Amino acid sequence: MLADLGVVDAFGHVSARSPANPRHFLMARSIAPAQVTANDIMEFDENGEPVDARNRAVFLERFIHAEIYKARPDVNAVVHTHSPGVVPFSVSRTPLKPLYHNAAFLGEGAVVWDIGKEFGATDMLVRNNAIGKSLAAALGDKSVVLMRGHGDVTVGPAVQAAVFRAYYTDVNARLQAQALGLGSEVTYLSAEEAAKADGVNMVIMDRAWALWKQKVQSTK
Template sequence: MRAFAVLAFGLLLCGTAALAQPKSAGTPDPRLVEDLVAANRVLADLGVVDGFGHVSVRHDKDASHYLMSRSMAPALVKADDILEFDLDGVAVDAKGQAVFLERFIHGEIYKARPDVKAVVHSHSPSVIPFGVSKTRLQPIYHMSSFMGVDVPVFEIRGVEGLGSDLLVRNQKLGAALAQVLGTRTVALMRGHGSVTVGTSLPQVVFRAYYAEMNARLQSEAIKLGAVTYLTPEEAAAAAKTNDALVMRPWELWKRKAMKPE
C-alpha cells in the first residue's frame, strides 16, 4: 500500500512537471513588441497574409523564448495580443486566449537555427503553384536574390503519410520542416504555403514580400518562354547589397500600416 502511494505521488509530480508553464524571460523591449505588431499589419497590407498566417520574433532577453500574437487575423494584432512562448510552443501565459496551432513551425526553426531571429509563415497565393509543380521557385530579379538558387519544398507526406491535413501541428512536423529549410531563407510547403526566416523583423518581412513578388514575376516570365534566372554569384552579391537596405521599405511599410485608426 505504501509502495502504491509513493508511486502515485511520483506520477503526480511527473504530471505536474509536464504541465508546468515556463517562466517568463521578462518584459521584452517595447520597441520589439511594436515592430512585431507592425510586421503583422505590414504583411497583411502587402497581401502576404490574409486572415491566416503568422510572424514571430525571438525574445530579446532570452533566445530560448519567442514572441507571437494569439491566434487571430494579422491585420488586427495589437500589443496586448502578443504572447511569450518557449521553443516547445508552450505559452508562458496564454491569458485565456487561443494560440496558433502551427506555432511549432517557429519553435523548431529557432531550435535548429540560432542565427534566425524572426519567422514568417504564410499562404501567399503566388508561391503555392511552385510547391505543387515541377517548376522550382528561383530568383528572377535582384530583390529576391536572398532565396538563392535552391528553394526546397517540404513534403508532409514524408512524415505523416497520406492522411495529413497539411498543418504543422506538432514538434515532429516542425522539426521535419526545419530540416528541409536547412540553412536557407525560404522553404515552400506543398499544398500549403511557405516559411521565411531572417535576422530581424524588417528583414523577414522584406523576404516574405519579395518571395511572393518573385513568384508572381516568375509565373509571368514563364509564359513568355525561356527564363534567365540569377546565377548563384549574382544572387549572393545582390543579397548582400539588399541586406543593407531593408530599412528603407520597412520604414515606409510600417508608417502606412500603423496609421491611427
C-alpha cells in the same frame, strides 16, 4: 504590414526570438494578422508552449516557429504565409528561383517540403514538434522553404528581414509565373549574382520597411 501588402489574409503569423530569453519566442495569440495589437503578443517556450496563456487561443502551427528557433540560432524572426503567388510553386515541378535582385535571398532556388513524405495523409498543418522539426530540417540553412499545398516560411536575423523576404518571395513567384508564360527560356540570377545582390538588400531593406510602416500608420 504583411496584410497591407497582400501577403497574408486571415491566416499566417509572425514571430520574433525573445530578447530576454533567446530560447523563447514572441508571437500573437490566434488572431488575423491585421488585427494584432501589442496586447495580443504572447511568450512561448522552446517547445512552442505558452508561458502565460491566460485562456487565450494560440496558433496551432506555433511549432513551425519553435523548431526553427531550435535549429537555427542565427534566426531571430520567422514568417509563415499562405501566399497565393507562392503556393503554385509548392505543388508543381517548376522550382521557385530568383529572377531579379530583390529576391536574391532565394539563392539557387527554394526547397519544397512535402509533409506527406514523412507523415502520410494529414490535414497539412504543422500541429506538433515532430512535424515542425521535419520542416526546420528541410529549411536547413536557407532563408525560405515552401510547404507543399500550404504556403511558405521565411526567416531572417530580424523581423524586418523576414518580412522583406516574405513579401519578395511572393513578388518573385508572381513575376516568375508571368515570365514562364511568355513561352521562352527564363534567365535567373546566378549563385554569385544572388549572393552579391542579397548583401545589398540586407543594407537597404530599411527603406522598404520605413515605407511599409508609414503606409500602415497612415491608415490608423
